[in-house]
Amino acid sequence: DAGVIQSPRHEVTEMGQEVTLRCKPISGHDYLFWYRQTMMRGLELLIYFNNNVPIDDSGMPEDRFSAKMPNASFSTLKIQPSEPRDSAVYFCASEQGSGGNTIYFGEGSWLTVV
């Protein structure tokens, strides 16, 4: 299995631009998570989906952030407009089961907003 695939791996963008991060979960996994990692705040859960339905988006920082999962094999996290404080590593992860089990992380998307 190829594991969780994220793209892009690195992105540098200017403040105000739209950023779209993409994720392909492991086939057969029914949970998908978006995490953000920074030195200051550590690893934060932004939103997670179960069977393509958003379950908990309480971690999404503000309206500039949105996430979709149009089908079982694809999800996007969009930031519009981006700000320098959004600079972080964004991880997608997936899980099979009832939740709370082992989750498998992608390699992350390293975002820098200048």
Add this chain to the structure above:
Amino acid sequence: SQQGEEDPQALSIQEGENATMNCSYKTSINNLQWYRQNSGRGLVHLILIRSNEREKHSGRLRVTLDTSKKSSSLLITASRAADTASYFCATAVGEKGAQKLVFGQGTRLTINP
């Protein structure tokens, strides 16, 4: 706010020594997991211990869980330079079917050759 808090934040030891990292959490859990993150990489699952278990082993890893103290420890025996990484505990919180993993801030472990 973070559910789990690791201690120490950073640990530096000599190769061959044992490394112990601790994790404390605040609310009731269904299970507790430990993950490892190499620099610039995603997190990798190491071990899961359920709330009704007290100790679990996997190779050179030993994890304990004390639900009365809301704490867990990860012991890496006979450390190697390749064990250098950040280690995170994560607790599964919420009702079955709607659980999520909440991660601590991590312990940065450095193994000196």
